[in-house]
Amino acid sequence: MLVAMIALLAAVCLVVGSISLLLLRGFLISQLDGQLDSVGHRFAQSYGHKPPCGTEQDGGPPCFLLSPGQRFGTLSARIVDGNMSQSGVLGGDGTPHDIGRRDDRDILDVPVDGQPHTRYIGNLGVYRLIAVERPDKSAVFVTGLPMTEVNTTLVRLGWIELVVAAAGLMVAGAASTLIVRATMRPLQRVAATAGRVAELRLDRGEVALAERVPPGDTDPRTEVGQVGAALNRMLEHVASALEARQASETQLRQFLADASHELRTPLAAIRGYAELTRRSEDYVPPDVAHALSRVSSQAERMTSLVEDMLLLARLDAGRPLAREPVDVSQLVVDAVSDAHAAGPEHRWTLRLPDEAVLVTGDATRLSQVLANLLANARVHTPPGTTVLAELSGGPAEASLRVLDDGPGIPPSLLPHVFGRFARGDSSRSRAAGSTGLGLAIAHAVVVAHGGWVGVESVPGRTVFTVRLPMHGASPVSPPHNGAVAAAVPATASNGTAPNGSVRNGAVPSATVPTAAVPTTAVPTADSHGQAR
Template sequence: MTTHHTPSPPGKRRWTKPKSWPLRTKLVLVTMALLTVIAAVLGSVLYATMDGVLSNDVDGQLRQASHRAAAGLGGPGGPTDPLDVRGQAAGTINVRLQGSTLLVQGMINPDGKRVSLNTSDVTKLALLATTPEMYGPGAAPVTRELSVGDYRLLATGTPDGDVIVTGLPLTGKNTALGALVLSTVLVAGSALVVCAVVGTWLIRRTLRPLAQLSAVAGHVAESRLDVGEVALGVRVPESATDPDTEVGSVGHAFNRMLDNVSGALAVRHASEMKARQFVADASHELRTPLTAIRGYSEMISLTENLSDQGKESLSRVQSQSLRMNTLVEDLLTLARLDEGQDLQGRPVDLVQLAVEEVMEKRAQDSGHDWRLSVPAGTLNAWADPARLRQVLVNLLTNAQKHTPEGTKVEVGVFSNDAGRPVITVTDDGPGIPEELQPEVFSRFTRADKARTGGSTGLGLSIVQAIVQAHDGRVSVESEPGRTRFTVELQAAEAPSSSASSAPA
């Protein structure tokens, strides 16, 4: 049997599988990822460049301050404290040591006044002054974290052998770098948001032809192309079929394919109509000679004195002519249904119909166990009474022919959850082979290998054609020991809610 895969609804699980993401989502995410990487690289380069520039500027100022402090000391009447040297800016730190002896220390605060450093800071600064490689020739400035903030420090020796440690605050540099990071993040973030919005709009606009093509393909996929006249009037819009673009070339090729398919379907329908017309004409023409064969054979059996072998041969002629007449009538019925013959629709009581047909079958065939399961009261369907009776007769005859004696055959009548009347014919026979089930309603389909009894192979085809003409549905479920045919029809009125089940 054919198995249909039902896709899971979109939701959380979809987003956990990147392969199932829409193309536009992937394009937007990839674009945003690339832009984010570019912004991060540019920001890092800009930060490193600015940090180097500011560091060089601070180091230049530090060397000048250190030089002023060392050069300004000594001499008759000159200052002995580096902080007293002219030109020292606010925030400057100076420490003077002679060997391991601290001579002076202090810092110029923002008000221009001298303040003392705490012991911890003096210890860190003295370490520079007592380490020759930190203040020898070619010594470079170093950064230390003091209690008053981050400082850039440089130790310089004086001609008299003392060591002066000069420091400048890094507050201005750090403030500038912080402002740079903040502005870079804000600008880059805003740019990414704008790019995401504009990029999403552009990608959606660019991929719109694919969405239009998908809609057309979905419409075609839902169309019945196997039978009847098919008009594939839907096409991809001209705006999405520019062969000079990649997406447009797909739409252009799809429209050409639909034109080709439409032509093939038109040829198929014309051929099908010719075949049906031939069958209808042939069936009409066969009725006259068949009627003559049956009439003459009956006349011979009544008027002629035949031998036993002659009587047997004549009986076979009558039997085969009757079988051929049934086949012709079935073909004519299908031909009328194919032509869309109008149905004489009116409310039909399915309970009464089921009771009458089951009772008639019980009278004709006592070898099967005929049963009924019907609701109390009536259950009406909108149908052509003669055609609907033919449906039930064909289903019961099918069960009678293809199941052995003793098989239980039950006719059920009920209303389904959608409020539509339903007829079921269920038997506990050997079942229909699984490979035959998809074709059981096709014309001239037989199950002689699995079930006994001859048939024309048109009974179930007529059932399907009549039910479809009533805008109904017919289906089959079969396995060894249980076969059920289900006919769903249009309701004529609200069915009765009470139901009962009892053998006929």
């Protein structure tokens, strides 16, 4: 904007300077022509009278040049029958000088019309010439005045205008910069307010949107004030919408927590009565025994779902977790052992660092994260799939990766794998024993520990990565490697997994038997994650 303004001022200065030079040139030439006309007619009228030098001689300079009042550089010539009879120019020493035959042609070409004409005459430079014929047509008298003073004046004025315009542009540029900065300062404050709002996390949790444009920048009489007032109104509407959303989410979380808590007692009673009836010594018909077995099984399943929902509700409410040093290496060994016992048809491999990896957190919840990730790999990959659990530790964070060489996750489903109740089909089948909350719980627990969890998947390679801050370290920042992060809304989403269901299954602890894994059952892995 400032550059355009300076360019416009420069163009205006150029136009004004050019017009002033043209007008001045016209005025000076007009003044010179008046003098030339007077000198020319006086020269023509004086011929035939007694010349100042005594006698006129053909071939020499005209004696008219010695008349009083002649300017230095005045040119005069007499042409008889088309030939130069006399020609000369008044020198700076006050004496006439011969022009020279080489410049006669320029003088002879001047039209005899009594009008001034511009000609360039050899070493003399640019002249204004006028040709006047005697009344008896016996001779033509040419008189000229140099344009040196006119050109010198124009050049001098041009330089003056250039210097003045340059100085004026610099002053105007400096003044414009100060004015623009002062004018834009309120807009900068409005932009700063919008920038602070843009940096707020508005997608989840309770948001206190207190940022507003200062009252001094909301004057409706100015354009910037109108923008500031409009931004304040928009922020008011956004704050109201966020408060309504937060109230709705709080009410929903409270309802889930209350419902889950209230359902635990009747579910426990159903399971207890069903088990008591099955263990009764009285004869129970086979169909009744089968029905009781199904009631007990579904009650256990419902209990697992309620426990998961209650855990998510507590995590969403910001319920603090236990904070104590946890040996993640031991948790990984135990989780892989349990997974091997639950899925012996898979190849389970393990890679651990030489030293223990300690983080600060809740050992029970972290164990649940590991169990859910390994169960996810077991349930949604075919038998014979190799699953690698790899743990590494650094100065600031611990990294756990669960890799498998299964069919992978479709790209359309990747953004939703950490969603709650995510299902791959409309029937919401639970044939694989999944509650649809396993990865959502893993996400919530990892985030509650100040960590990050993401997934990358292509056919033949799926990698779930969990990053946790080391004991005493600050929270982990998310990477920028293109992995799908676990920052997804807690809503159901649809997609198709390789086997017809979403790879998002939480396996109840009762279905993963705790068994020690022999050394040969968990082979080591090479650098590519393949079993040896």
